[in-house]
Amino acid sequence: xxxxxxxxxxxxxxxxxxxxxxxxxxxxxxxxxxxxxxxxxxxxxxxxxxxxxxxxxxxxxxxxxxxxxxxxxxxxxxxxxxxxxxxxxxxxxxxxxxxxxxxxxxxxxx
Amino acid sequence: xxxxxxxxxxxxxxxxxxxxxxxxxxxxxxxxxxxxxxxxxxxxxxxxxxxxxxxxxxxxxxxxxxxxxxxxxxxxxxxxxxxxxxxxxxxxxxxxxxxxxxxxxxxxxxxx
Numbered sequence: 001x002x003x004x005x006x007x008x009x010x011x012x013x014x015x016x017x018x019x020x021x022x023x024x025x026x027x028x029x030x031x032x033x034x035x036x037x038x039x040x041x042x043x044x045x046x047x048x049x050x051x052x053x054x055x056x057x058x059x060x061x062x063x064x065x066x067x068x069x070x071x072x073x074x075x076x077x078x079x080x081x082x083x084x085x086x087x088x089x090x091x092x093x094x095x096x097x098x099x100x101x102x103x104x105x106x107x108x109x110x
Numbered sequence: 111x112x113x114x115x116x117x118x119x120x121x122x123x124x125x126x127x128x129x130x131x132x133x134x135x136x137x138x139x140x141x142x143x144x145x146x147x148x149x150x151x152x153x154x155x156x157x158x159x160x161x162x163x164x165x166x167x168x169x170x171x172x173x174x175x176x177x178x179x180x181x182x183x184x185x186x187x188x189x190x191x192x193x194x195x196x197x198x199x200x201x202x203x204x205x206x207x208x209x210x211x212x213x214x215x216x217x218x219x220x221x222x
Binding site: 004031033035040041042043044045048056058090092094097098099100101102103104106 | 161
């Protein structure tokens with residue numbers, strides 16, 4: 001059984017550009033959450049998707065948006081990238097009250 | 111709003127010694143509690159969780175944690191440290207309630 005997968009593993013962008021990160025949940029999981037983990041910090045909740053809708057959102061600007069597809073996979077889009085957006089972006093899928101995390105996408109903004 | 115405090119950003123122990131990583135939470139009602147471990151350049155792996163029932167919970171790799179409501183604590187322990195335990199450890203909480211509100215709030219982590 002494959003776990004949560006994310007692509008790409010690493011990404012380098014410049015300020016002002018746009019980026020799309022992708023996540024496939026564990027088999028049978030229908031809820032996907034995204035987290036941002038800055039260097040030396042704990043993960044911060046961005047938003048959660050269920051039934052192709054954003055159900056809950058953390059304290060992130062509208063530059064951060066997402067999408068969930070009928071097969072439960074998800075995308076995270078960040079527009080107008082800032083240097084401060086450099087971080088590890090983690091995707092998690094849920095079973096009951098337990099969230100399973102993917103390996104993350106390391107985004108570097110230059 | 112919920113919050114998590116992990117005392118000590120770095121903890122050093124000798125191999126074979128007791129491991130104690132501290133976690134205190136703030137919440138209007140007792141939340142669900144989790145400990146995650148993160149190895150370098152990897153995602154988060156669940157060590158253990160407390161939802162209901164016995165307050166002493168056992169996890170993987172010999173770790174355990176005890177939920178103490180009166181102290182709002184959920185400290186992580188392991189009787190004997192191993193070199194392979196070197197990693198970043200995160201305590202996290204999520205509200206108790208209907209599914210659909212499982213936002214995890216993390217502490218800032220402790221590097222062991």
